[in-house]
Amino acid sequence: MSRGQLLGTRGPNRAWIPAIVAGLWLLLGSSMALATESGAEGQVSTARSWENYFGVAILQSNRIVVVGDKGIVMTSDDQGHTWTRRQLKKGDKYFDLYSVAFAPDGSAGWVVGDGGALYRSTDMAKTWTE
Numbered sequence: 001m002s003r004g005q006l007l008g009t010r011g012p013n014r015a016w017i018p019a020i021v022a023g024l025w026l027l028l029g030s031s032m033a034l035a036t037e038s039g040a041e042g043q044v045s046t047a048r049s050w051e052n053y054f055g056v057a058i059l060q061s062n063r064i065v066v067v068g069d070k071g072i073v074m075t076s077d078d079q080g081h082t083w084t085r086r087q088l089k090k091g092d093k094y095f096d097l098y099s100v101a102f103a104p105d106g107s108a109g110w111v112v113g114d115g116g117a118l119y120r121s122t123d124m125a126k127t128w129t130e
Helices: 003-007 016-031
Strands: 034-037 053-058 064-068 072-076 082-087 097-102 109-113 118-121
Touching (some): 072 097
Parallel strands (some): 034 082, 053 097
Antiparallel strands (some): 072 082, 097 109
């Protein structure tokens, strides 16, 4: 019995290749989206070409909130086409942020990270308090 007969196919199934290509295209395309500093609309941050993102939340209003290394919180209100980028704590002491969660109505949210970092938002991730 050949391998194809054992698996019930006549040859290798490569249907997963377009899915991987599409996923990579989305990943690369989203990294090219406009990322702006808070209050500096239209400016692209060129400090480095990559960041690590660890947590994501999608609110009922379709706002997307992503958290990542060095205290980064990014939000998008247009399905990820443009992003507003904010570093919650600047200076020598910043922490990676690993998780983000919101109340069901999206009004209150929390971000947690390294070193006991904990931030709260009461306005759908527009502002954060430590």
